[in-house]
Amino acid sequence: MKFPLLNGVSWASRRWSLWALLLALVVTLLAILVWLSGRYESSMVQSRLEHDAGETVTDIRSGLTRNIQTFQALQSTERPPAAWHAPAAELLREHREIMRLEWRSETLEVLGFVETPYRSSVFERLGRHGMEADVNLTCTTARRLSGSAYSTSYFMPQNDGLGLEVMDMCLPIVAAGRLMGYVVATYSLQDILGELVGKQLARGVGLSFTEADGTRLALHGVVSRGSRVYVAQQLLDLPGNTLVVRMESRLGTPALFPNVLTALVTAMSVALLAVLFLLARDMRRRLKVEHDLGEALAFRKAMEDSVLTGLRARDLQGRITYVNPAFCKMVGVDAKDLLNQSVPAPYWPPELAAMYQQRQEIRLSGSNLPREGHESVFMRQDGTRFPVLIMEAPLINAVGKHTGWMSAILDVSEQRRIEELSRASQDRLQATARLAMVGEMASLLSHELNQPLAAISSYATGSLNLLQGEMAPAATSSPGGPDAGPTAPPLSEDLQLAMRRIAEQAERAGKVIKSVHDFVRRRDQVREAVEPRALLDAIMPLVSLQARKLGVRVVIEVDAACEPVLCDRTMVEQVLLNLSRNGMQAMQAMQGIDETQAPNQQARVLTLRIRPAASNAHSRWVEFAVIDRGEGIPREVADQLFTPFFTTKEEGMGLGLSLCRTVIEQHGGFLGFEAAQPRGTIFSFTLPVALARDGHADVDAAGTAKEMA
Structure with a gap:
C-alpha cells in the first residue's frame, strides 16, 4: 500500500540529514581548529x-x-x-x-x-x-x-x-x-x-x-x-x-581561540547562520506540514506494529499489498516475501491450496463481502499448521473508491489449546469421580460380601463335617452283624477335596476383599515374610483351572536361591493372579504357528519365573515375572498401559494393571514390562527380601533405590 505523502516525508528526512551532516562537518572543523590551537598554545607554554x-x-x-x-x-x-x-x-x-x-x-x-x-x-x-x-x-x-x-x-x-x-x-x-x-x-x-x-x-x-x-x-x-x-x-x-x-x-593557559582563528571561525559562523536563517524562513511552513504528516503516519504505524492482530491488505486481483509485523510473525514469513504475492499464498497448506483458491475467487467476486469472520488453517514457514479466524471488509480509499480488501487475522491456536486443556481437565475430573465411586463400591462390596462368603465357608465346613460323620457309623458296623443295616456308600476323596477347596477359596475371597478394603481406606497393610514359591502355590489352583479351560500350559521356574519376601500376601497373590490371567488371555487372539514346527497347543505357554533381581545370590530384591507368548503390546497401547480406566478389552474396566502397579510401588518395588523374544511380553515386578533380625522379619532398605532401578 502506498501513502500519498510518504515520498514527501522521505525527502524531508533526507534534507534534514544533509543539514545535519553539514552542521556536523562545521562543528567538527571548529572542534579540530580549537583542539589544534590549544595543542599549539600548550606546546608553546611547555x-x-x-x-x-x-x-x-x-x-x-x-x-x-x-x-x-x-x-x-x-x-x-x-x-x-x-x-x-x-x-x-x-x-x-x-x-x-x-x-x-x-x-x-x-x-x-x-x-x-x-x-x-x-x-x-x-x-x-x-x-x-x-x-x-x-x-x-x-x-x-x-x-x-x-x-x-x-x-x-x-x-x-x-x-x-x-x-x-x-x-x-x-x-x-x-x-x-x-x-x-x-x-x-x-x-x-x-x-x-x-x-x-x-x-x-x-x-x-x-x-x-x-x-x-x-x-x-x-x-x-x-x-x-x-x-x-x-x-x-x-x-x-x-x-x-x-x-x-x-x-x-598554570600561567600561559591557552585562550579559547588564537586571534587569527577567532576571526576566521567568527566569519564562517556568521555566514553559516545567515544562510541557515534564509533557508529556514523559506522552509518553515513546508517542514511544519511534513512534520505533522510524519507524526500522523508514525502514530498509525506504531498502532499497526503494536497490535497482536495480523493485518493483511489485498487489491482487487487478490495480490497482497500490505502486511503488518504481527501477520509476518504469525506465518513466519518476511514482509518482502509476501508483498505482491497472489495465489497460492506462501502460508496456505499445499493440501488445502485448491480449496482456498476457489473460496477466495467466490468471496472476492462480490462487492458486498460479509463482515462476519470465518475459520481457516494457515501454515508457518517450518510447515506447522495453526487455526486462524479471518474477518474481511472492503478497503475504500479517500475518494470513496473500492480498491481492495482488508483482513484481520487472529491466531486461535492458544484458544484451542486452552479448550483442549479444559477438556482434559474435565476428563481427569470424571476419572477422579469414577475412582471415588470405585472406592465407595469397593467399601460397600467388601461389607456386603463378607457375610455371604463367611456363610459359604461355614456351610462348606459343616457339609464336610456331616459327610465325615455319616461315614463313621458305616465304617464301624460289621458286615455280618446281627443288627447290620444297609452299608453307607464310602465318601469319595475327590468330594472331600472339593469341599475343602470351597472352604479355602471362600476364606481367600474374604481376605482379598478385606485387603482391597484396607487398600482403599489407606490403612496399614499387614506384611509378613513369605516364601516366593508359596505365593505361586496359593494361586496355582485358580491359574491351573483357567489354563485348562483356555488350553494353556503353565511352566514354573523358581530359583532355589530366592529368600523369603516381606509383603502383604493377599494383595501380591492378586497381582500374580491378575498378570497370569492377562497373559493367558493375550495368547487367545494369537493364530496358530506353522504346524510343521510345533502344534498350536505348544505355542500357548505361560511361564511363571522367580529369581533374585541381581546377578548374585544375595540380592535384596526378588523378581517375579509372568511371560506369555502372545502378539505383544503395540507402541500406542504401551504409552498408556498403566493409565486408570484404559483398557483394550470390551468387558474390562481399566483398573487391573493400575492397581497392580500401585500395590507393588507400596511395597517399594517396581512393576514394568518388556518384549519377549521371539514374541510375547514379560511383565515383571520386584519385592524386598525379608531379613531376620532379632527374631523379627525386616527389610534391608539400604539398596532400595539402586536395585529397584
Missing part, C-alpha cells in the same frame, strides 16, 4: 617553561660558582681566626642562602665559624657534631676532585617545630700546592631557590628541589594544582650531588 627551568638551573649554578669565588677571595690572605670572623660575617649578610660558614684546618678541626644573622642557628637543636661524618666525606671528595664538593641534602629540625633541608659545600684551601685547610658552607635549599633564581623566572611559578624519585626537598612559591598544570624538570648536577629542579606553572 617549551617556554622548559626554557625557564633551564635558565633557573643556570642561575643556581652561576650563583654557587660566584659563592665559591667569594670563599676563595676570603681565604686568599693569611689571617688569624679573629681577623677572619668580621669579613665572614659580612659575607653571610650579603648571601642569605648560606646558613653557616666554617674555617677548618687540614685535619678538619674547626678554627672558626659564622652563623647567618637572619635566623637562629640551624644546628642549635641537634648540634653540629652529628653531621661530622658527612662533612668528612664531602671534604674527602673535594680533596680528591681538587675543587669544591657538595654533600647530599639532609633535614635539620628547628626549635619552632619546623625544619630545614640543607646541604654542605666543602672547598679545599691550597697555597703553593700545599693544603692549608677547608672552607665549609652550609646552604639552605629553600633559600637557594629564593636568592639565586632570577625574580622574573620565579614570578608566578612554583620552584622546588626534588630527588630522582620525585620526593620534594624544598619549595619556593605556590604549588599549582588542577588538571592544566605545566611541569618542567631539569637536573642540577653538582660535584658530589645531583638535584632535580622542578618548575610548575
